[in-house]
Every structure is written in structure tokens, then in C-alpha cells.
Amino acid sequence: MKKIGLLSFPRYYNYGTFLQLYAMETTIEKLGYACEIIDYDRDNNNESTKKPVDSSYLDLIKKMLSIRQLSTLKSRLDNRIFERKMRKLSQERTSLYDLFLSNHFKLGSVRYSQYKELEQTPPQCDAFVVGSDQVWHPLGHFKDPSYFLKFAPKDQRIAYAPSLGVSEIPEQARDWMKEQILDIPFLSVREMEGATEIKALTGRTAKVVLDPTLLLDIKEWDGISVVSDVISKPYLLCYILESDSYIRELAQEIASSLNLTIVVLPVNKHDVMDTNPDVIKAYNTGPAEFVGLFKxxxxxxxxxxxxxxxxxxxxxxxxxxxRHNNPTQAALHSRMNTILNITGLTDRVLYKGKDLPVNATTVDFSYANKQIAIEKEKSLLFLSESLNSASS
Structure with missing residues (x-):
């Protein structure tokens, strides 16, 4: 059986990152290949035993400590309480990520921490896939050729659904990224905006494919989901990365109209510090529990x-x-556009000043399901043909 090396972020403890990697690994295996996840952890450098935690928590703590220098004693104390809660929460969730990694990721035997190690002793595979997730973010991974598979023979390189994470590549990164992308023969991206930007940059047409999570069906997700035994009532789930108050207010309005309990997956300061007794906090949530919450x-x-x-x-x-509290993140909403346009669900987007649509609490998914099935077939065809060619 031919073996495929898969490069993404296997030690970046984030829900979407882990679940897309699991889906990519599973899909490659379903296509008849062995899959080895390349254990590349450049932030570790093999020097520290400190476990990584969900990036959203670290980012929030950094913001609180370095950007929002609080002037009053009350706010300083509030910040310290938040930091302690986040540290405890991160430790609890890290153990669930560790368990998921152990149970579901087939990591290679060598742990790499920098590109030169991959270049000197590359994994022994018949072809290589990079993706999905924001592996091509020009600010996060600029000048790291690992994520463009430079350590692998050129004709064995496949990009499946990488995301640029931005709508426009910054000027200082354009020449370097152009050189990297031109050396990948089997090229796809996750977002239409990314394909447009790559076309302008390189003249090449990148196929727009589905995020790997959409390549698995409900039964496959059910198979790894873990359902909470402490939530017994019908609920509205809030998974909010930024602390915009208007999102929370609308969620409360919708929950009240549908007689639903609110369950919050706390990842921002407001949700972590909130003491509302009527809100259930889904603290102990790893990737499998995340799927269970949505299920x-x-x-x-x-x-x-x-x-x-x-x-x-x-x-x-x-x-x-x-998002509006974070202007940078608000500008990056383009990553949602492709999937919502494909599914015909653009009316499910809300922002400040927009009225709730008619029949706001009901959604007809029949068209969306049909379109996902069509795009899934196209995406699997691209991946299958690419794997066959690259591994020959």
C-alpha cells in the first residue's frame, strides 16, 4: 500500500485544526492509501515539554497582558482572575486534545521542529499533501517552505484546501509565496478569494475544494463524537471567538423565543468570566466533545x-x-463566503444593524445538502486523481 505524508498542524490545539486534520487523514485512507501525519511542530523546537493549548486562549491572554494594560486595581484583579481561569481551562482541555491525538492521529515516528530537519531526513512517503487550515497564511508562516512541501520531490506535492487566511497577500510576501506556489503541481485552495489571489499572483488556476470536514458524512462524525451527559435539555449552542455583545444579546433573544437553554463553549473573556446561572458552560470540551455539542x-x-x-x-x-470588536477579524470574514455561497445560506449571516430574516429560526437545508454532495464529489475527484498521479 502506498503511503501519503500529510502536513498540517498536528500539535496546534484548536478545534477546527484537529477536526480538519482527522477528516483529511480519514479521507486519504478511504481512497486506499496509508496516511502518515508528519509530526512537524516548529513552535516546540524539541526543547520544551510544555504542552500547547488552544490558540484562542493564548491569544486572549496575550491581548489582556500586553495590549490592554489595565489602569485600575479592579481591572488588574479581574485580569488576573481571568488568566488563572484560562490557564486551568487550557490544562483541562489539553488533556482531551492529547487523548484525541493519541486515539486518532497516525503520527510519524520522527518529530521535526524546523525545515532543515525535514529537508535532511524527509519522511519516506510516495506522495505528500499539505492542508487544510491556514497553512498558507502569509503572516503566520511566511518564509517557512515546509508548508509548501519544499522538502519533497516536486512531482509528489499536493495542496488540498489550504487557506491563505487573508483576502489579499501582503506586498512583502508576494514574491516569495509566488515562487513556492509555482512549484506545487497539484494545486487547490479552500476559498474562492484565495483562488482569485493566487491567479493574480501566479497566473495559475487553483481548484476550489471543500474543507476536509465536509468530506466525511454524519455517521462518520457521529462515530467519534462524545456527547455531554450534563446537558439534558434542548439547547442553543454559542461558540463565539470574539466578545461582541450584540451576538450574545441576539442569542438570548433566539433562545427565549424557542424555549432553549443556552450552552456556551467558553473561549473569550466574557464567556469565561460570566456568572449567569442560567447558562451552561461546556468547559471540558475537546475535539470529540466539540462534535457532540453540534450534533x-x-x-x-x-x-x-x-x-x-x-x-x-x-x-x-x-x-x-x-465580528466587530476585532476589526482585523471582521475583515477576514471572507473565509465564510465560499461555503455560504456554495450552500445558498448567505442569509444566515448577521451583523450589527441587520434585521433578523423572516422565519429566522428555521432553515431549509435541502439545497445546501445537494450542493455539498456535488462539491464533495468534485473535491474527492481532485484529491483521488492528484494522489494517483503524485504517487506513481
Whole structure:
């Protein structure tokens, strides 16, 4: 059996990152190949035993400590309490990520921490896939050729659904990224905006394919999901990465109209510090528990790409919110556009000043399911043909 090396972020403890990697690994195996996840962890450098934690927590802590220098004693104390809660929460969730990694990821035997190690002793595989997730973010991975598979023979390189994470590549990264992308013979991306930008940059046409999570069906996701035994009532799930108050207010309005309990997956300061006794906090949530939360939700409010995707997978009525408290993140909402346009669900986007649509709490997923099936077939065909050619 031919073996495929898969490069993404196997030690980046984030829900979407882990679930897309699991889906990519599973899909490659379903196509008849062995799959080895390349254990590339450049942030570790093999020097520290400190476990990584969900990036959203670290980013929030950094913001609180370095950007929002609080001037009053009350706010300083509030910040310290938040930091302690986040550290404890991160430790608890890290153990669930560790368990998921151990149970589901087939990591290679060598752990790499820098490109030169991959170049000197590359994994022994018949072809290589990079993706999905924001592996081509020009700010996060600029000048790291690992994520463009430079360590592999050129004719064995496949890009499946990498995301640029931005709508426009910064000027200082354009020449370097152009050189990298031109050396990948089997080229696809996750977003239409990314394909447009690559076309302008290189003259090449990158095929737009589905995020790997959409390549698995509901039964396959059910098979790894872990359902909470502490949530007994029908609920509205809030998975909000930014602390925009208007999202929370609308979620409360929708939950009240549908007689639903609110369950929050806390990842931002407001949700971590909130003491509302009527809100259930899903603290102990790893990747498998994340799937379980969406599986059983009656409604979802989210500003997350994979929160949107899993709502669609489970045909759960949802709203996707544009972020406003973080202007940079608000500008990056383009990553949602492709999947919402494909599924005909652009009316599920809400933002400040937009009225709730008619029949706001019901969604007809029939067209979305049909379109996902069509795009899934196209995406699998691209991947299958690419693997066959690259491994020959």
C-alpha cells in the first residue's frame, strides 16, 4: 500500500485544526492509501515539554497582558482572575486534545521542529499533501517552505484546501509565496478569494475544494463524537471567538423565543468570566466533545468558520456573525463566503444593524445538502486523481 505524508498542524490545539486534520487523514485512507501525519511542530523546537493549548486562549491572554494594560486595581484583579481561569481551562482541555491525538492521529515516528530537519531526513512517503487550515497564511508562516512541501520531490506535492487566511497577500510576501506556489503541481485552495489571489499572483488556476470536514458524512462524525451527559435539555449552542455583545444579546433573544437553554463553549473573556446561572458552560470540551455539542444542538450562534461548517453538517439552524470588536477579524470574514455561497445560506449571516430574516429560526437545508454532495464529489475527484498521479 502506498503511503501519503500529510502536513498540517498536528500539535496546534484548536478545534477546527484537529477536526480538519482527522477528516483529511480519514479521507486519504478511504481512497486506499496509508496516511502518515508528519509530526512537524516548529513552535516546540524539541526543547520544551510544555504542552500547547488552544490558540484562542493564548491569544486572549496575550491581548489582556500586553495590549490592554489595565489602569485600575479592579481591572488588574479581574485580569488576573481571568488568566488563572484560562490557564486551568487550557490544562483541562489539553488533556482531551492529547487523548484525541493519541486515539486518532497516525503520527510519524520522527518529530521535526524546523525545515532543515525535514529537508535532511524527509519522511519516506510516495506522495505528500499539505492542508487544510491556514497553512498558507502569509503572516503566520511566511518564509517557512515546509508548508509548501519544499522538502519533497516536486512531482509528489499536493495542496488540498489550504487557506491563505487573508483576502489579499501582503506586498512583502508576494514574491516569495509566488515562487513556492509555482512549484506545487497539484494545486487547490479552500476559498474562492484565495483562488482569485493566487491567479493574480501566479497566473495559475487553483481548484476550489471543500474543507476536509465536509468530506466525511454524519455517521462518520457521529462515530467519534462524545456527547455531554450534563446537558439534558434542548439547547442553543454559542461558540463565539470574539466578545461582541450584540451576538450574545441576539442569542438570548433566539433562545427565549424557542424555549432553549443556552450552552456556551467558553473561549473569550466574557464567556469565561460570566456568572449567569442560567447558562451552561461546556468547559471540558475537546475535539470529540466539540462534535457532540453540534450534533445535539437545536440552534447555533457562532462567528467561527468550523462552527458554521458543523452546523451545516448536522443541518442545525444557525446564524454566523461578523465580528466587530476585532476589526482585523471582521475583515477576514471572507473565509465564510465560499461555503455560504456554495450552500445558498448567505442569509444566515448577521451583523450589527441587520434585521433578523423572516422565519429566522428555521432553515431549509435541502439545497445546501445537494450542493455539498456535488462539491464533495468534485473535491474527492481532485484529491483521488492528484494522489494517483503524485504517487506513481
Amino acid at each position: 445535539n444542538a437545536s440552534f447555533v450562534c457562532t462567528d467561527s468558520f468550523h462552527g458554521t461548517v458543523f452546523s451545516i453538517i448536522y443541518n442545525c439552524p444557525f446564524f454566523t456573525f461578523k
